[in-house]
Amino acid sequence: xxxxxxxxxxxxxxxxxxxxxxxxxxxxxxxxxxxxxxxxxxxxxxxxxxxxxxxxxxxxxxxxxxxxxxxxxxxxxxxxxxxxxxxxxxxxxxxxxxxxxxxxxxxxxxxxxxxxxxxxxxxxxxxxxxxxxxxxxxxx
Numbered sequence: 001x002x003x004x005x006x007x008x009x010x011x012x013x014x015x016x017x018x019x020x021x022x023x024x025x026x027x028x029x030x031x032x033x034x035x036x037x038x039x040x041x042x043x044x045x046x047x048x049x050x051x052x053x054x055x056x057x058x059x060x061x062x063x064x065x066x067x068x069x070x071x072x073x074x075x076x077x078x079x080x081x082x083x084x085x086x087x088x089x090x091x092x093x094x095x096x097x098x099x100x101x102x103x104x105x106x107x108x109x110x111x112x113x114x115x116x117x118x119x120x121x122x123x124x125x126x127x128x129x130x131x132x133x134x135x136x137x138x139x140x
Contacts, residue, residue: 012070013113036076
């Protein structure tokens with residue numbers, strides 16, 4: 001198994017619910033190491049740039065409006081097969097279809113407001129991590 005780094009965002013809906021600590025604890029309990037953490041608020045333009053891969057999708061404007069509607073928490077996690085394993089911990093995109101005990105089942109509201117974002121591939125992680133963090137901000 002390969003040690004990887006992946007980005008996870010706690011979205012505005014979960015920040016509004018004040019469940020950031022619970023989400024972080026769920027991931028830590030699975031043995032992942034938190035190597036970067038910050039709270040920030042994206043502008044609409046920053047959200048559009050971050051989600052540029054979805055620019056031609058019908059939900060792009062709604063997604064970027066939502067992601068710039070309030071504070072988010074950006075995190076970088078490190079561990080064995082972090083990308084796929086953290087996506088499992090997050091659960092299915094639609095909280096109604098997510099497995100019991102997953103972040104989205106516990107804290108997601110609907111398919112649009114589903115509590116968290118996570119890198120879906122090594123290529124995504126390689127783009128997403130430096131979007132939020134410089135090398136100096138990632139601590140072993």
